Amino acid sequence: MKKGLSKYQRISITVLFTVMMIATLLWEHYNGGISTHYLLHDDNMPGISNLWGLIIVPIFTWVVSGLVRIQQDGKDKNKHLPVLLRGVYLFLTGALISIFFYQNPESALPLYLTIALLALAFFLPVYKAECLLGYVAGTLFMFGAFIPVIAGTILWLLFFTAYKGTRKITGFFIKNRQQHRIENSK
Numbered sequence: 001m002k003k004g005l006s007k008y009q010r011i012s013i014t015v016l017f018t019v020m021m022i023a024t025l026l027w028e029h030y031n032g033g034i035s036t037h038y039l040l041h042d043d044n045m046p047g048i049s050n051l052w053g054l055i056i057v058p059i060f061t062w063v064v065s066g067l068v069r070i071q072q073d074g075k076d077k078n079k080h081l082p083v084l085l086r087g088v089y090l091f092l093t094g095a096l097i098s099i100f101f102y103q104n105p106e107s108a109l110p111l112y113l114t115i116a117l118l119a120l121a122f123f124l125p126v127y128k129a130e131c132l133l134g135y136v137a138g139t140l141f142m143f144g145a146f147i148p149v150i151a152g153t154i155l156w157l158l159f160f161t162a163y164k165g166t167r168k169i170t171g172f173f174i175k176n177r178q179q180h181r182i183e184n185s186k
Helices: 007-030 050-065 081-103 109-120 129-143 146-185
Strands: 002-004 036-038 047-049 069-071
Touching: 007 050, 007 129, 047 050, 050 129, 050 146, 081 109, 081 129, 109 146, 129 146
Parallel strands: none
Antiparallel strands: 002 069, 036 047
């Protein structure tokens, strides 16, 4: 049986993410000003200020933390550990992507890490909500709120499709193959 996070846990996570966003904005303010991201990296296009993160991050975190599910079987005292580890792994991956992008924005290494995540999604459930939260937290400081939330959500959908779609397709073929064997053995 799976159970969601408690209201207290969701509030705690939302507050943590909001504090991370405030820290990011304060750092930006005291180091050259709060960043604005332009559509298609074109200064002539409309810009999106990182100040929007004060609204985007709490709402996003509250909604996504509501999707986190924890396995409730038996007397396992470490039932939160797998959920936490998945979040930490994606946090570290997001942080690495941010660091590599900061070191050399023209480098293909962040793209390769993202592709590696997509490849991993065929075998491991990196589509889980805690993974999305970890990824957004890992990229929040470098990219503000808007880019990680949009990119993370798109990746989340790709990861979900890769993991679940692969199982549906292989299950379909295995089922048909087994049915074909049964019919041929008659």
